[in-house]
Amino acid sequence: MGIHNVSKSFGTLKVLDNISIAFPSGSVTVILGQSGSGKSTLLRSINHLERVDDGFIDIDGDLIGYRRDGRTLYELKEKDILQRRRADVGMVFQSFNLFPHLSVLDNLVEAPLASGVPREQAQAEARELLARVGLADKADAWPRQLSGGQQQRVAIARALALKPKVLLFDEPTSALDPELVNEVLDVIRQLARSGTTLIIVTHEIGFAREVADTIVFMEGGRIVESGPPASVLGDPAQARTREFLSKVL
Ligand code: ADP
Numbered sequence: 001m002g003i004h005n006v007s008k009s010f011g012t013l014k015v016l017d018n019i020s021i022a023f024p025s026g027s028v029t030v031i032l033g034q035s036g037s038g039k040s041t042l043l044r045s046i047n048h049l050e051r052v053d054d055g056f057i058d059i060d061g062d063l064i065g066y067r068r069d070g071r072t073l074y075e076l077k078e079k080d081i082l083q084r085r086r087a088d089v090g091m092v093f094q095s096f097n098l099f100p101h102l103s104v105l106d107n108l109v110e111a112p113l114a115s116g117v118p119r120e121q122a123q124a125e126a127r128e129l130l131a132r133v134g135l136a137d138k139a140d141a142w143p144r145q146l147s148g149g150q151q152q153r154v155a156i157a158r159a160l161a162l163k164p165k166v167l168l169f170d171e172p173t174s175a176l177d178p179e180l181v182n183e184v185l186d187v188i189r190q191l192a193r194s195g196t197t198l199i200i201v202t203h204e205i206g207f208a209r210e211v212a213d214t215i216v217f218m219e220g221g222r223i224v225e226s227g228p229p230a231s232v233l234g235d236p237a238q239a240r241t242r243e244f245l246s247k248v249l
């Protein structure tokens with residue numbers, strides 16, 4: 001997957017400024033940066049929740065939100081975009097966003113059913129996913145009966161139910177009580193070895209050092225520095241990166 005020369009403004013504020021990043025298949029990328037640096041906008045652009053003004057994003061050569069015909073790009077219809085996005089890119093948010101009126105199991109099967117998977121198969125796969133995130137016994141619970149950490153693990157299982165090629169995490173542990181952070185990070189650690197391409201915005205630097213193949217440090221809508229954790233975290237080249245790390249470490 002790759003982001004190619006992507007720019008995006010809100011009014012006169014340039015939030016993404018000519019961003020290019022390659023995300024090799026199966027790799028784990030952690031994006032760091034202060035609040036307001038454009039991290040969420042970048043994830044939302046990958047998921048096509050935001051339109052970019054310039055540049056493009058591809059998954060295995062398929063352009064997100066666009067169809068190429070020769071040298072011309074055509075914007076896909078909303079329905080086609082949704083379909084493509086659902087199939088290829090999953091997203092887990094800070095606020096777990098489960099459907100409160102659906103049981104845990106139904107939260108997981110809703111999207112697969114909508115995309116045509118037979119109910120029995122969707123339910124069997126959902127139960128497997130719940131087991132993977134350590135919640136096999138919660139299939140019939142309601143979201144409100146679960147802790148924040150459990151809800152977030154359900155949200156991760158729900159994202160996986162569509163078998164995405166790329167899974168985006170936007171501060172997945174920021175809304176959790178400290179004692180619940182690790183159970184969610186543990187699930188992401190497992191995923192990091194599963195072949196799904198992961199892009200994670202987090203402030204958990206120790207976790208980033210451990211799981212990331214690449215760390216990207218953003219500021220003001222630009223990439224200040226990127227590379228393996230040993231260099232970006234261990235021996236940053238840029239003063240801005242050092243300054244940021246001295247605040248968060
Ligand atoms: P981060 O996730 O790194 O905190 P964001 O991508 O959320 O940063 O925001 C980057 C900048 O864009 C911020 O200045 C934010 O206020 C602004 N911004 C984000 N979304 C919108 C929007 N829908 N309309 C206007 N400004 C926005």
Ligand code: MG
Pocket residue numbers: 039040041170
């Ligand atoms: Mg954000």
